[in-house]
Every structure is written in structure tokens, then in C-alpha cells.
Amino acid sequence: METSIIIAGFGGQGVLFAGQLLAYAGMKVGKHVTWIPSYGPEMRGGTANCTVIISDDVIGAPLVAQPDVAIALNSPSFEKYEPLVKEKGLLVVNSSIITEKSQRLDLETVYLPANSIAEEAGTIKMLNVAAIGAMLSRRPVLELEVVQATLVEHMSKKKAQLVEANLRVLKRGYEAGSLVAA
Amino acid sequence: METSIIIAGFGGQGVLFAGQLLAYAGMKVGKHVTWIPSYGPEMRGGTANCTVIISDDVIGAPLVAQPDVAIALNSPSFEKYEPLVKEKGLLVVNSSIITEKSQRLDLETVYLPANSIAEEAGTIKMLNVAAIGAMLSRRPVLELEVVQATLVEHMSKKKAQLVEANLRVLKRGYEAGSLVAA
Amino acid sequence: MVTQVAEQEQVVYERPRSLVDVPTHYCPGCTHGTAHRIIAEIIDELGIREQTILVASVGCSVFAYNYFDVDACEAAHGRAPAMATGVKRVSPDKFVFTYQGDGDLASIGAGEVIHVAARGEKITTIFINNAIYGMTGGQMAPTSLIGQKTTSSPFGRDSDLAGYPMQMAELLSVLPGTAYSVRRSLHDARHVIQAKKAIRIAFKAQLLGLGYSIVELLSSCPINWGMTPEESLKWVKEAMIPVYPLGDYKVADELKALTKKGRR
Amino acid sequence: MVTQVAEQEQVVYERPRSLVDVPTHYCPGCTHGTAHRIIAEIIDELGIREQTILVASVGCSVFAYNYFDVDACEAAHGRAPAMATGVKRVSPDKFVFTYQGDGDLASIGAGEVIHVAARGEKITTIFINNAIYGMTGGQMAPTSLIGQKTTSSPFGRDSDLAGYPMQMAELLSVLPGTAYSVRRSLHDARHVIQAKKAIRIAFKAQLLGLGYSIVELLSSCPINWGMTPEESLKWVKEAMIPVYPLGDYKVADELKALTKKGRR
Amino acid sequence: MPKQLLKGNIAIAEAAIRAGCEAYFGYPITPQTELLEHMSRRMIELDRVFLQAESEVAAVNMVYGAAVTGARAMTSSSSPGISLMQEGFSYIAGSEVPAVVVDIMRGGPGLGNIQPSQGDYNQVTKSAGHGDFHPIVLAPSNIQEAIDLTVLAFDLAEKYRTLVFMVADGAIGQMMEPAELPPMRPLQDRRPEWALTGAHSREKNKISSIYMGAEELEAFNLKLQEKLALIERIEIRYDEQYIDGAELVIVAFGTAARVAQSATMLMREAGLPVGLFRPITLWPFPERQLAQIAKKAKGILVVEMNAGQMLHDVRAAVGPDIPVAFLGRMGGSIPMPDEVEERARALLAQMREPENYLLQESGNGHPSR
């Protein structure tokens, strides 16, 4: 089984960290993983994205034309990736700032108010973690517990006091994900 | 018929000009000619040489391993080229400053006191022309008259007053060449 | 949010004609944008847009050729002065300027800029000194300050290992072909206005055929300095200016007049 | 022509130990040879032959590594300062010097030499300024004088087209990493002796770890100047010195003492 | 050492450090920069030499300087920077000192872009500078291999006193994968006797690439060519997958090989007779090995992220008797597995009706798409 996930948003939305979180978690449970960021001029202002692949056997291309899952944290990302998601794939939309709706009927779509969830359960910066939670609720590629554990391990020391908050946000995202109608 | 001639000596001995003189003359009478100098570090102090090829048809390599004729104006050149001259080839030696004698019996050798001849008939600087004269006396690749005419044409204007002297030296070299015993 | 414009109103400030009407890719608060704007204002003012050729360089300003509405080319990293030399030599009637960052001009391009100054090429350089490599993500530049932490001097620039900040305006002023070499800053309105004055003079130096002219502009890089735009301008003022004193390092006699009497 | 040596005689001058006992390829009267000799004399005097690494450059001195009896390598044209940086950084206990001509250092190598000075690399450069490219047969150098006829400035160097002579000792003195930057000449015995003094101080600057040191030596190129050795030295004195004033342009405080009191 | 999630550029830098790299000189350029950045921290911590050079030209000449003293030195860059280092490479080859160079290739020509590419294949394998020489060129296709080949690079450089390149594209430089780092090696305790260490109680050492006389320079070149011939005999490395019974053999290196591998796996699962041949040393190129395999196959498909550079070496190796097709993407585009599969299936089909074959074959080296 191989799952490819694209996470995209503005520079400041923690897109890269969210991807690494999944990669670390996958590695933790002995799966093959790759993580690759968009790099270059997008760095300036624009949007950032990364592709994570979690698989049971050796991974070929670290990039995919059509991801199994796309997590869009802002409108440009929604516009770019909504059309690319594989048939029957999952699309997580940050409805706090994305007003568009997907017209595709062959997708499973989650409209998650990531900003507000993050702000309520922690700080707005944690919207990326909320989105991961929602995604996990629909695609159990990894157990929630594993991701939680990974979060604890990998949050840089100086951010330690934020771990609790992040865990809360992750959980709320997960719950919201399972609730919100497709 | 193709004749290859190497002229070698100290930087100041007019080696390159002597070679060009022959090339121009050859061209004048419609022959194929090439002229190629040694270049590079020899420029510093050391010796200079050039290879001239005069031929009735197209010339391949502008350089030869074994010349038909070698004109050695100083001892280093004598040492370097005496062994290389083709069998039955011609070796012109400037005996004014070269004390060595060739041991080869398969060569035609002319010991020409080029410096003194030049000094007597013109200036010591013209020793190169003297050597050319001697060579022509033994290898009529070109008529003396042709070379004389070429000399007149090609001596840079400012050196014009020296033309007469050069012609004298050329002639004397020619005569000496034909006299001097092999 | 267009509102009624009253009759007696007049426009006292608007985007210069020579700036293409597109958003730039520069980060919020980056004064590359400010530099672009005042350059375009001078091009408009001098009416030279149609005879100007921009030689852009490699750095965050790599897309400058998209922002100025003039003929433009894009040089290899550090070679803008050489490329501009080629352009100017075959087009002496054109106005040719390079726009270069500090990595581009002071590091890899040091040899080329020294030589246009030595030759007195009749070109102009706008030199953006932001004490860092912006485009590539914040590495140390020859202009980084002692102790400055960058992604390639994680413990702060140590002069023992990485040398000292290069003062290019001063260095280039030593060369006889330089007609005009000054340093200005973009950290507040007053200094932006002075910077604009200097650019006008630098451009005139070329139009008068006096030789090489260069304006070094102290600029900000909020993103890679890890500061807000506001903090960045403060840092320019308080940390950079002491190391890079503003001033005129070389002003050809023919230009002295211009520097005196104010605006034109 | 060996003659009896009287008992009470003493040798007051002989070839330095650090010069290999071979004839050089330099043209008659070329002061490259003089420079070699006094450098070797200082290496002997300071007893550093066995810890010295020479970085030769590309120019007539390309074979310098054959003439000095020290470990030596040969850099690419103009890159001796960069190569020497590599050598010194991994061998801080060694004495490292470059020997470069004006085409090598001031033209193609301008960027590299500027940067060793900016970084204050602990290396020393002996810079031979003969106002021409010798090795390649007499083309114009950045140091050629205005009006000087060379094989690539047949009508004489025209500053409008080819710029102005570069005064490297002055230029490099501007950079903070430079501990010692002076200009001397080799045109007569008195000046040769002064040049030797300067070389001693430059070497000490490195041994004391003070930073980059360079001695610019005005030198002759009889062959390409088309002069006799004697005329050449006269030209150095009368034509070059006015454009390249002899003097000390940067002397680190720690070295001031040495410059004062005479020979040691 | 346990596996860690490592970014290619950083994995290579750390591997170099553990392999005993004493000095790093480089200049920032995307997509290679993290390599330099990692060095800027770790080398200083370890009290080794890190210096950000003023340019790639300076960087390669600093490496040259460190190398003549016998120190283990390296630099890294990306395509445009590699172009600027060509003269330096030629000098290093001409004076036979060891040095390691990492090229994280990006899209060209010119400034191009910073996306993954394999456009420097010819530059590093055919002509890393003027004159007759070849660096050894290693091409990893995953992070673990990048680590292992980095260590090997230093060993080969020293063993043969030669220039060794490791080339990867931006994708490998930028991606993260689990991989294991080697243990830290002790630094060499003393420098080789040919090195410049000061003429102390021995004759002076000279290192240069000058041989003024044609005879001397020719003698040197013959010696150099012998060394290269030896390397060609014993240092060839490559990888094969699903080669047994493969009618169509895909040839690819680096990231293109990863993609080809996915496609190959899928096709094998679907029962199609497809195999993968992956050169690990691009120079020396596994010519004979590939020729052997080609004998048993019916067709070859070369997949590259360029206009078809390795393609020429493949053609030369397998000869005209077996059709060679090409699938190339350029400018930072990475071919996708389904793209490769599609092309491969088409070729397999054609093999059954060979007459159409020639129509399908791509011209000499130009992408067929």
C-alpha cells in the first residue's frame, strides 16, 4: 500500500513541518517514507508545499502527478491541487480562509475550519496540525497515537510548552474530521 | 617535389625572417608553401626556429620529423638538428660561432662563417641572409634572383636603406656556399 | 474602495510610468521594492525610459527585468558589469544600468565591478547592500556584519575565519574611472528621498559621459534577518549605518554643482 | 676564473641557499630575477625555508617553483590567492606566499586578491608590476601607463577605451584585512635594498599572524618594452614611479616598530 | 547507527564529515545550499576548515590548494557553479591531486531554474574541463546510497589521486528519506609524502600541471590515460533489477532510475517482461555489462531528465542491432512512473510488430515528447 499526500499553503502556515510530522511517524512504524518540499522562488512570499509518500515497500518517485490526498490550507493551493487529486482521493480544505467549494464528485472532501479550531484549542499557528488530524480521521495511514507520540518527540525543545496545545489541536482536528460531512 | 627546411638559432639571429623570406619567394613563383615558427617559452632568451616547406603540390603537415635541410646558426641548434636531417640532406652550419663538426657521412654539410661574411658585406645582423644564400647554392629550390627580388619587396620600409647590404650579403653567402668544400 | 476625487485635488504621488503594473515577488517590507520605485521615478523624470537598457543580476532582484518597463537582459551571477560593458560599448547612445545585490557585486562579481570602475565604463550601478544573500535563503555575504548570524555563519560572522565587511562605495571610489560613488539608505522616508537624489546624480553622471557611477543602498531583508519589516529598518539604521557610513565617497567635479543645489 | 682566496677574505655576498642553483629562463636584465634573489635571501635570513610553501602563478614567473628551494605549487592564472587560501587554511603553521605578475593579480585575479585582503588571509603576496603582460608577448596590462604602446594597445593606451592604470597597493590598503601593503621598486641597488626590507616586514606580518601582506615591486620587462635592461630601469624610475608612487599604504601598528629601526 | 530521516544535501555533508573531510570550500547555490550550510556549522564545531568562498572559481581553487597539501578537501555546487569550476577541475586533474566535488544538478541552460535535472551528464562525464581526463562520476538514486557513495568518493579520490564527482539532481538534494549514517572516522594522522608540507629534512615537493615540452606532456598524458584505463577496468558500479527474462530493459540513473523502478515493479507485477539497468558510475560507464544484458533483450528504453545525454553512451554500448528508445524530460520536470509505463508498454507492443518500430524510435538524443 502506498499513500501520497500533498500539503500546501502560505509560507507561514507550517506546511513543511506538517509533512515532516507524517514522515517521522511513518518511519516510526517502520514504513518507507519520502518527504520533498517545493523549493525556490515560492520561498519568496508565495505558497509552499510538500509531498509525503508513506508506503509498505520501496518508494520510487518522491513526487506524484496525482496525490491520494491533498491538504489545501489557502485558496491558491486549493485551485492548484483540487483538480489533481486522484479519483476517490481525499481533499482537506481549510474552510477558515478558503471560500471555494470543490465541484468534483469523485472526491472525498473535508471542509475544516482549521484556523478557528487551532485558535480555540491552541494558537492559530497550529492550523497545520489541525488539518493533519482531520486527514488522519479519513485516511488511517497512521494511527493517531503514533502521530501524537511523534509530535511529542519532534517538537523542538524551545517549543516544548506548546506540545500540549498541539496535541489538543491534533485531537480536535481528528474529531472534526470524522464529524464534518463529506 | 617537396623540400622542408628548418632554420634555428638564437632569438636575435633573424631566424623567423629568414624563413619567411623563403616562404614569400616560394609563393612568388606559385609554389605551395607553409611557414611555422616555434613559439612559446623559447621566446624567453633561448633559441628560436621555424620550419618552411616548399612544394609543388598541396602540403600536409607543416612540421616534419626529419627536414631535408637544416640551417644551424648556433651550437644548441646544431646539437638539436644535426642528427635529424634526412639522409643525403643538407646541413648549413654557422661556423663563426659553432665549433662542432658533424660526424655524419650521409649528409652534405656547409660550414659557413656567416657572422664574418655578414659583417664584411653588411652588418652582423644579416648573418641569417648569408646562411640562406649558402643554402640556395646547394639546393636550388628557388632561383637566387627570385629570393633577391623577394628581399627587395619584403624588407620593411624603414629598413629600406639596408636592402643593398642585404643583397650583397645574400650574394656573398651564395658564393661562399658554392665554394666551401662539403 | 475607489472614492470620488474632488475637482481641486491633485495627484501628489503615484506609481511611476517606468514600473510595470504588476505585483513584485519581493517579501513584505523588502526595500528592493522601494529601490525599484525611486529608480523608475528618476527614469521618468529624466525621460530616458525609451533609451534605457537594464542589466539585471542574479539575486532576489533576478526578475527586475519584469518590473521595469525598459529593455532588459539578465546577466550571469556577478557578471552584470561585464555584460553592461558589452551592451554600452556597442550602444554608446543608450543609458545602461546594472542592479545588483551584495553577493552578486561584492562577492562573486568583485573582479568585474572593480574593472568597470578602473576602465571608467560609462554605466551606472544601483547596488543593494542588505548584508546577506536573500535569494538563496540567508547565507553570509561579504557585507554581513561581524557577529551577524546567517545560515552559513550560524555562530555569527567571525572576522578571524570569514573576514571583514566590505565597504564597496569606499573601495570603488579609489579607482580613477569612478565618477560618482556614494552610499545611501532606504530605512525611512527622509533617506529614501536622499537616495533618490543620489540616483538622479548617478544617472546624470552617465548621461554626461563622466565615467562609472554607483549608488550603494542600504536595504532590508526582513525574511532572512528574521525580523519584521519595521525591526529591519531599525536594524539598518542602528546596526548597518555605523559600519556603512552614509556619504559621498567620490563626486566628479562636474557633478559637485548638482549635489549642492537641491532637487534639480 | 677561480683565483686564490686570501686568508683574511670574507664572503660579503653570495647566492642565497633558498635559490636553486640553476639558470633562470628570464630575459637578460629582467628584474624578476632580482625579486627572486631578495625573497630567497629573506627566507634564509628568517630560517623559514623548510616551512615555506610557494604558490606560483601564471606569467613569466610560472617556473618560480623551479627556482625557489621550497615546497611549491602552481596556481591557475589569477587564482594564486584562492589556492594559497586553501593551502594556508589546512596548514596554518606553514609560511605561505604567492608570487604574481600584474596581469595575474590585477587583471584576471582582481576578485581573488581583493577577497584575501577582505578576509585578512594570513598569506603574503609579492606582486611584480611591470606594466605589461610579459609571458604572452607584451600585451597591455591594467597597470600599463596611459599612452604606453603594447602589442594590444598599438596606438598607446587610451584611457577612454582602456581605462586607467590600477594602483593595487593603494586599493588593497583600503581593505580591513590587509596588515601591510607597500610599493617598492627594483630599479637600482638602493631601491633593491629597500624592497628587501619591505619583503622582510611583509613576511613577518604573516609570521605574526597579523593578516594579509603584500609588497608591490616595480619591475622591468626589457624584452617587451623594447628597451635595453639599462633603459628599462631608467623607465621604471622616470615613467613608472610618478604613476606608482613608492610608499607604505597600510602598515599594521604591530609592524610600525619594524619599519622604523633599520635592518632587523 | 539507527536510521534517521535525512535530507539529501545534509546527509551528503554529514557523510563527508564522517569520511574524514578536513576542509570544505563552497559557494551558495540552490538546490545545493543546505550542504554548505550544514558544513558551516559542523566543520566549525569539529574545528575543521569551512570557508564560504567568494565564488565557485575561488572555491575550486581553494580545494586545489588544500588538496596539494594532502588534506581531504571537497566542494559542492550546482550546474552554473560547476561550469565555473571547469578550469580548476582541469588543473586538479593535470596535477593529480585528490578532490571530491558534489554537483546537485538543476535545470539549464543558463540560469534556467532550480528544479531537478540531469543536464550536466555530458559535462561531468565527457569534459569536466579542457584536455584529456575524466573524473570518476558517482550517481546515487536514494539518500542511503548518497551517503555510502560520498564515503566511497573520498576513498577513490585518494586511491587514484583523482577528481571524484558525486552527481545528483535537486530532488535527491532536497528530499528526506530514512537512512543510516556511517560512524565517524578518525582524521588521517599524517599527510602523504607527495604532499606539500614544507621541505623539512627531505627534497622539496613540486606540484603543477605544466609540462612545457610536448614529449613530457605526452608522457604525462599517457600515464594519466593508463590510470583512467585501470579505473575503467576495476571501478565500474551498477545495479540491475528484474533483468532475468527482461525483453525490454530500461536504463536510467539517479532520480530517473527511482521513477523507472516504480514503473518496472508495477509492470512486473502485471507480468510484463521489463527490467531495469542502473549505472552507478556514470564514468566509467558500465559499457560491457550493459552490452551483455542487451544481447538477451529485444529493446532498450533510456529514461533521463535531459535531452538524451547518457543515451549516446547506451547506443555506443549496445550497438545498432537492438532498438534504443528514449524518454526524456527537461527543465526540472521529473518523468512520472505512469509516463514510463505507458512508453514501455507501447514499446513492448511494437516489439511484437517490429515494422512500426523505427517510426517510434526517437531521433538522436532528442526527447520524443
Added chain:
Amino acid sequence: MPKQLLKGNIAIAEAAIRAGCEAYFGYPITPQTELLEHMSRRMIELDRVFLQAESEVAAVNMVYGAAVTGARAMTSSSSPGISLMQEGFSYIAGSEVPAVVVDIMRGGPGLGNIQPSQGDYNQVTKSAGHGDFHPIVLAPSNIQEAIDLTVLAFDLAEKYRTLVFMVADGAIGQMMEPAELPPMRPLQDRRPEWALTGAHSREKNKISSIYMGAEELEAFNLKLQEKLALIERIEIRYDEQYIDGAELVIVAFGTAARVAQSATMLMREAGLPVGLFRPITLWPFPERQLAQIAKKAKGILVVEMNAGQMLHDVRAAVGPDIPVAFLGRMGGSIPMPDEVEERARALLAQMREPENYLLQESGNGHPSR
């Protein structure tokens, strides 16, 4: 014009001037320097642009600058200088502006020496810089041809908006031969409309080699490859001598071809079935033409002044069915006609007893001597 006795370097310079070269930027280097020196006098006399750049890096970027304005610009250098120009070449190719480069090759690698060599064959034909491009490469073997090809170089550069190289070795640069110069052409009266001349009563023009998106850069590269494919179709040039009935075909270019020609003439006079094939465009290489000839021959002998660089292209062109032998000299040594004849005679003999053949064939590209 009557024939004059002309030195190669000067003939090329004067031909460039007469072909309408508006700007020359260069840096002195033996054995090319007389070319620059001639320009320094004539271009100034004609009130055109001559500038001695501070380095080859600057020179090529000045040419780039002049080229974007549509001016006919050129530079010249020799091997080490050509290495330094690689980045510039890649930018010129990436922005599709015309430029002419003359490379008077010398012995390498490194500083090597200044004697004649053909060691840059791979550098100019396979990789004149990072990324996917090829300059057109012209190789004259006598002074008259050097003159004619120089004029052609400017025309091709403009026709295709591409980089055109003329490569010769030090011997051709330094020797004198009778040759005829072309008449002086008038300079172009105005610049092409793509050029940078100031955005006067028209939209601005932009020239750059940047295509940030992978798709755009790939699109550009495909366009570039199409242009190169067109050039490969219609710009191939070569010369044949004594090919009819030749059992042994000698393949050589430049000075090596002159030598081979002498040898061939002598052998033909002696009634031996030997012919000469001389590529004039090294890129595009006359692959098919050579393949045709090979079909009729029994053996090939490649003669080069390097370790066997063109040899690879010859092998690729003729395939494995016909034996290809190699005679190479390096480091400034020029092969002599008798040397070539000796080798050719040996090969002809072997063709009669093929069994020994393999023993005699030289390894992959390495000189057999």
C-alpha cells in the same frame, strides 16, 4: 583579392572583420594571442569595438552583452580560457543570441603547455556548459578554410541565433600559408527586432535564460532541441578524399587531417586502397555520411591530437561491424605522416589476416602508443 602569406590567427581575425564583426572582446593567451593583437589595431582603425577584457569570464559576458543588442560579436581564446567561459556559453545558449567563439587549442589538462592539441573536442562538441545545448563547431584544416569558415560562423550564428565555435589547434593558429581574404562587407545597418535597442515606440524587449517553472523551461528546451535537430539535418559539412575503393578510411580533422592527407596521398601513389574522411562540422557530426562510407570499407583509422575523443563519435557512427583503430598523439605532439602511413599499412596487412585484428585495436579511446 590576391593571395597573401597569412598567419592563421591573423587570417581569422581579418576574416571576422570583413564578415562584419562589430565588437571583439578577448583576453591574451598563447597560441591565440595574435588574433587579439590584430583586432586591437584593426578594430580601432575601423572605429569598431575592441576591448581587452580583464579575464575570459568577463570577455564572454561582454560578448553576451553585445550580442543581446544584436551586434555581431566574438571572442577568442585557448583551452584554459575556454573552460572559464563555460557558464557564459550556457547563458548565451539559454537566451538564444548569436555569438562566435574561436578556440585555438593547446595541450592540457591544466596549464599543460602551449603546443598544438585537439584536446577540447569533447568540451566544445559535447558540453560547452551546463544544460542541454550544442554550439555549431567548425574545424578548418588550412588557413584558407579558416578564413571561409570564420565568415560562415557569423552567418550561421545569426541565422540560428546560436553559439558558433571555430576550433583549430596551435599549429593552424601559428602557421603561415598563402590564402585569399574575402572582400570587406558593409556593417549591418540596423539591429534585429528582438534585440535590446531601447523600448522606443514598441513594447520592451527582454532577454534572459530564466524559466522558473519546470513546464516553461521544458518548453524552451524542446524548442531549442528542435532548432538543434534542424541544424543537424542541414548544416553538416565534411570533406572526402580518395574514398572510392578505399578499404581503409582514415578519419581526422584539423591539423591531424592535413597529416593524414599527406600519408594518404603517398599511400595512394603506392597503390594502397586508403581514403580520408574529414569532418568539417564537429557538431553536428557527419554521422550518417561516415556510416555510409564505412559500409563500403573494411577498416577505419581515427587520427587525433588527443586521447581519442572524436573516436567515440566515429565508433557510434560506424557501429561494431567494422574495426576502428586509433592513432593519437597528445600534449602538443603532432603525428607525422610516416607514423600514420606505418599504422595504416599495418592495418591493411591485418585486414588480410583478421584474426590478429583484435590484438591490434586500441582500447576505448586510449592511444595505442
Added chain:
Amino acid sequence: MAKGRIVIDVERCKGCELCREACPKDVLIIAEQLNSKGYRPAILLDPEHDCTGCALCAVVCPDGCITVYRNIVKKEARVHAQAVT
């Protein structure tokens, strides 16, 4: 009636806040809602009609988003001149 007035191109604005800093009258604020680029643009908040049209905001704006209008009043011509010079 205010002496001056500015118009900000909110789509081009990147919310760097430099104009707000520069404004001597504090009549600029940063909007709550994001523009399509994801930035919170500056907007003119001028209840007391305090904007003098001094143009200092426009002078410092890196993105040239601000157009400044002013009622013509002789004595202010100089200010303007100096401001934009």
C-alpha cells in the same frame, strides 16, 4: 475637509505596515481580512480627516501601492516638492 487623501491598492499591498509607521497622523491601519494573496492590507482610517497628503506613506511603500491626492493650497506646494524629490 481633509487636506489630503490616499488610495491604497489593497490587492498589491503586502501588509508590511511600513506606511503605518511612516504616517505622522496615524491615519493608516492594517485590515482584519486577508487579500487574495493572504496578506492583511493597510487601509486608510481617517475619521477626523487628518490626512495631510504629505505622501510619506507613499515614499516608503516598497510596493508602490499608494496614490496620494491633495487639495491645492499654495503654501503646501513646497512640502510636496520636498516630499517627492
Added chain:
Amino acid sequence: MAKGRIVIDVERCKGCELCREACPKDVLIIAEQLNSKGYRPAILLDPEHDCTGCALCAVVCPDGCITVYRNIVKKEARVHAQAVT
């Protein structure tokens, strides 16, 4: 008896004449016959034994051909010192 004496390595000498120029006593001349390198070397011509061993010739010789000897006379030590420093 002369105060000094020099020995010139005639095979290394290139006849540049700089030593002759430098010699305050004019005791150096250029030989008639060439050395094996083709140069006319400098030689010591010291009939009146004028050579003071001042070493100025050696100081200017680009080719280090000259060895200088001197009879030890206290008061001259300084001269020497200065000369070779």
C-alpha cells in the same frame, strides 16, 4: 692589494650589463666572446685593484651570478651591512 674581489659565474651571466652600470669603480666590462648560452658575460677588469667589494653589482644582478669577497677591515663592516641589508 684590492679591498675586494668578485667572482662572476660567466655561464649563468646573461650579459645584461646592470652590474657594470652599478659599479662605482667601473671595474666591470662585458667580454668579447659568447658563453655557451650565446651571451657576452660580464667580467672583472681590475688592473688598479680598485674593487672595494661594495657588492652593489651583486645587489643588482638579476641572475645572482656574483659572489663578493672583501678583506676584513673594521670600519667597513658597516658599509657591508648596509649594502646587503
